Amino acid sequence: MATATRTYPISTGAPLRVDLAGCGVVGSALVRALEHGGDALRERHGLRVSVGRVLVREPEKRRDVALDPSVFTRDVSTFLQSNADLVVEAIGGLEPALTIARATLERGATLVTANKALLATHGSELAALALRHGASLRYDAAVGGGVPVLRLIQNALGAGTPSRVRGIFNGTTNFVLSRLEDGWTLDAALTEARSRGFAEADASRDLDGRDAADKITLVAWAALGVAPGTLEADRRSLLPDPARFGRLAARVGGALRQVAECGVQDGHSYAIVEPLVVARDGALARTRDEQNHVELHTGWSAPLSASGPGAGGLPTATSLLSDVLSTGSAANRPRPTLPSTRDTRPSTWALETNASPSDIHAEVRECGVVRTDADASCAWTIVSAATRDEIDDIIARLTARGGDVIAIRVDDGVAVSGSESHA
Numbered sequence: 001m002a003t004a005t006r007t008y009p010i011s012t013g014a015p016l017r018v019d020l021a022g023c024g025v026v027g028s029a030l031v032r033a034l035e036h037g038g039d040a041l042r043e044r045h046g047l048r049v050s051v052g053r054v055l056v057r058e059p060e061k062r063r064d065v066a067l068d069p070s071v072f073t074r075d076v077s078t079f080l081q082s083n084a085d086l087v088v089e090a091i092g093g094l095e096p097a098l099t100i101a102r103a104t105l106e107r108g109a110t111l112v113t114a115n116k117a118l119l120a121t122h123g124s125e126l127a128a129l130a131l132r133h134g135a136s137l138r139y140d141a142a143v144g145g146g147v148p149v150l151r152l153i154q155n156a157l158g159a160g161t162p163s164r165v166r167g168i169f170n171g172t173t174n175f176v177l178s179r180l181e182d183g184w185t186l187d188a189a190l191t192e193a194r195s196r197g198f199a200e201a202d203a204s205r206d207l208d209g210r211d212a213a214d215k216i217t218l219v220a221w222a223a224l225g226v227a228p229g230t231l232e233a234d235r236r237s238l239l240p241d242p243a244r245f246g247r248l249a250a251r252v253g254g255a256l257r258q259v260a261e262c263g264v265q266d267g268h269s270y271a272i273v274e275p276l277v278v279a280r281d282g283a284l285a286r287t288r289d290e291q292n293h294v295e296l297h298t299g300w301s302a303p304l305s306a307s308g309p310g311a312g313g314l315p316t317a318t319s320l321l322s323d324v325l326s327t328g329s330a331a332n333r334p335r336p337t338l339p340s341t342r343d344t345r346p347s348t349w350a351l352e353t354n355a356s357p358s359d360i361h362a363e364v365r366e367c368g369v370v371r372t373d374a375d376a377s378c379a380w381t382i383v384s385a386a387t388r389d390e391i392d393d394i395i396a397r398l399t400a401r402g403g404d405v406i407a408i409r410v411d412d413g414v415a416v417s418g419s420e421s422h423a
């Protein structure tokens with residue numbers, strides 16, 4: 001994804017001067033990719049890259065990168081006293097990333113970032129700064145890791161606009177859900193995800209959907225022209241017990257994935273992040289471990305889709321490097337924006353509670369078969385043709401009866417095993 005029109009001196013023989021903010025999982029993978037791919041970059045792209053300054057928290061820390069120790073600094077103002085052509089921001093979080101982004105764009109340089117939280121919060125401001133100062137802002141790596149989600153939206157549809165975009169955008173959550181499917185415990189799945197560099201110490205932003213909400217905000221910006229800050233994703237969390245959602249999805253004949261979606265409905269834009277019951281043999285269920293997946297629904301016979309590693313140092317660094325190589329000719333100029341709304345499409349839902357089956361019969365209108373597990377500790381049913389508001393209302397009423405309730409939307413086309421019932 002890019003804004004504005006600045007290009008830099010590819011093919012002139014002069015090296016591209018790059019400063020790097022952050023040299024952790026992603027930043028260090030980028031340095032190694034520049035080193036190992038140096039010949040290919042020169043031969044194929046006529047590009048030589050020289051890394052000038054590197055901002056980190058602990059300059060003395062041992063890092064697996066071939067950089068002179070003198071390039072490291074912990075001081076943001078020293079880092080910013082630079083005339084680099086391009087700054088790669090791979091720190092994450094809001095500060096000092098925002099200060100670095102503003103300073104880079106204000107001096108007309110190119111900013112390449114993988115920071116979805118920064119863009120989801122300050123994207124409009126940074127895009128406007130880039131336009132005002134003839135700078136470039138590129139952030140393909142912020143969504144999809146190694147899957148070029150934003151580039152696909154921007155480059156694959158000509159002048160077309162998808163009616164809806166959905167996908168799996170959180171590698172940590174997908175890794176955890178795949179392992180739970182295989183019978184692992186949540187703790188074991190998270191420990192494994194952390195040891196592979198896919199999960200941070202606190203994975204709650206992943207599992208409760210906040211990370212995917214930041215990403216669907218950027219997808220909606222690219223696909224629908226809805227500026228960040230004007231569309232809040234309707235978010236349903238997998239916490240506190242993702243395994244419980246997985247069991248309910250299996251009980252009704254599907255698989256569980258955390259899916260994010262944005263689209264247009266009656267002239268309004270909407271965005272959702274939710275646990276979704278998906279068909280066991282479909283593309284979403286086949287997206288396993290840290291993979292990400294995106295589907296662009298365009299009205300063609302099938303959605304345009306892409307899958308691949310959605311987390312990890314090298315895939316994300318590769319996406320950053322693609323942004324470094326691209327020449328920013330496509331502008332993300334402000335477009336008229338759509339008003340936003342809550343999704344009101346009726347759907348099928350799997351609903352489970354530890355309240356009694358009679359409570360379900362009492363609160364779900366025209367309720368059909370209610371099943372219980374062997375020791376009758378929980379009961380579940382299928383609720384068809386219910387909107388989000390209606391299902392929230394049912395959850396509230398069952399909760400008021402003392403139930404501990406979860407509900408998952410069931411994707412279109414999943415042959416649910418359960419009952420005929422109506423909200």
Ligand SMILES: NC(=O)c1ccc[n+]([C@@H]2O[C@H](COP(=O)([O-])OP(=O)(O)OC[C@H]3O[C@@H](n4cnc5c(N)ncnc54)[C@H](OP(=O)(O)O)[C@@H]3O)[C@@H](O)[C@H]2O)c1
Pocket residue numbers: 021022023024025026027055056057058059061074089090091092093095096114115116141142145197198310311312313316
């Ligand atoms: N990891 C992934 O799979 C992945 C995938 C897609 C996108 N991303 C995005 O990529 C970005 C970087 O992620 P990461 O996984 O590489 O993070 P990380 O491993 O935690 O690395 C962060 C780097 O930033 C430095 N840093 C942090 N706070 C700083 C501060 N206040 N001042 C100076 N330096 C600071 C750290 O310095 P020290 O090394 O000295 O601690 C470290 O080098 C984030 O925006 C993340 O969302 C990551």
